[in-house]
Amino acid sequence: MGFKMGIVGLPNVGKSTLFNALTQTAAAQAANYPFCTIEPNVGDVAVPDERLDQLSAIAGSAQIIPTRLTFVDIAGLVRGASRGEGLGNQFLANIREVDAIAHVVRCFEDTDITHVEGKIDPIADIETIETELMLADLDSLEKRVTALEKKAKGNDKEAKETLDLVNRTLPLLRDGKPARLVERKPEEERLFQMLGLLSSKPVLYVCNVEEASADKGNEFSAKVFERAKEEGAKAVVVSAKIESEIAVLPPDEQKEYLEAVGLAEPGLNRVIRAGYELLGLITYFTVGPKEARAWTITKGTRAPAAAGVIHTDFEKGFIRAETIAYADYTSLKGEAGARDAGRLRLEGKDYVVQDGDVMHFRFNT
CATH class of the missing domain: 3.40.50.300 (P-loop containing nucleotide triphosphate hydrolases)
Structure with missing residues (x-):
């Protein structure tokens, strides 16, 4: 991604x-x-990333695959x-x-x-x-107001929430300010993005x-x-x-x-x-003899969702993630060195992936 x-x-x-x-x-x-x-x-x-070259060199990866x-x-x-x-x-x-x-x-x-x-x-x-x-x-928004008002009167919860967003956005646009400046709660973001x-x-x-x-x-x-x-x-x-x-x-x-x-x-x-x-994006890596690969995720992504970027089965059957920080992987010369030094961590479902993490996912099929 x-x-x-x-x-x-x-x-x-x-x-x-x-x-x-x-x-x-x-x-x-x-x-x-x-x-x-x-x-x-x-x-x-x-996407050029010098870290990927470093990881590949340490692991002796046959192939480098950037994001x-x-x-x-x-x-x-x-x-x-x-x-x-x-x-x-x-x-x-x-x-x-x-x-x-x-x-x-x-x-x-x-x-x-x-x-x-x-x-x-x-x-x-x-x-x-x-x-x-x-x-x-x-x-676009002015054309939607009437239909949203009708749905909102019929107790359509999503229509009410969308109408509220529209009514907060219209004054900004009329004042010559872009829609991205509208104040909104995290839980409103999905509906806001749906406005296109x-x-x-x-x-x-x-x-x-x-x-x-x-x-x-x-x-x-x-x-x-x-x-x-x-x-x-x-x-x-x-x-x-x-x-x-x-x-x-x-x-x-x-x-x-x-x-x-x-x-x-x-x-x-x-x-x-x-x-x-x-866009608040970060990169994590998977590294092995076959390939060193970079993966792009959103900052704040938890381990199962990060695994899902590779394959949906990884997210569904997620057990845990073997994780090494980039600095530890490079300074300790790879996975074996990091493991021996106690720097390889087993992270669970609540772990928030950090930029530069080197990860290996364990999952049930």
Whole structure:
């Protein structure tokens, strides 16, 4: 289990260039005109994790299997998309299918690449996209109120709870604030997610800067980071041009290129880490002679549910989990060393899996 992130933004901000780089393909056409991406392009990438390489080396694993991240390149939204302008309705529907939004924001000057609004203003660009998502949500919720009110009068408990959520969300949207800001209890989360609101998606702002600013950003990206902090979102700096150049290089040359431009790692790594943090995701590992494998779960997941990510039978018949912390596994040189040092633990059904745990599940068939 990885997660699905939709890449959105105005036309000509570098979405498709970034998508091509991230997935190391040329599947999404990068061109200097709106709507060059007609259908959403989908690409899976391996999530880079140095810990997996370390574990594999210690265990002598024959195969390394990283967890996967799915990127969906969604065509450029424009002002009026919520009313069907451009290819708005189709694009908005695609956004509903993703776990989070990577909002690519143009933070570079280039007279050769036109801007759909005629000027470089990342905050205005963010507000254009956000407004379209909120208007679509407002229209969606207003159409549901009458039917929910009828069901609620008939003592439909779920309809009453949903109506309450809708009535708390509508004022926010009318006030120009995204649905994700609505206050809600943990037990309301399922119903809230069922509303399918576009502006409820967690947002990661990807500041696409010129090559010279790829390490620290620039004045444009600084404004985006400030905006992200205010609304509890995340932001990263990436140069889509650099990422596209790295993507076509052999692995041994990538490191040299990164050092030459003053970067410690590809932008993909920063995007993934920020995405994981945004969605509250962590990784645990299964390690043996055949394979070393990474698994993605939500922070707070208990051992049986974590086992269920591998196979539903593991969750149904869960007995216990042999667990070694990553630091113990590496410092004690593997399972045998950890067992001898008393660092291999037997955890039960209530154990909350921690990031980096190395696990082996025992279960009844």
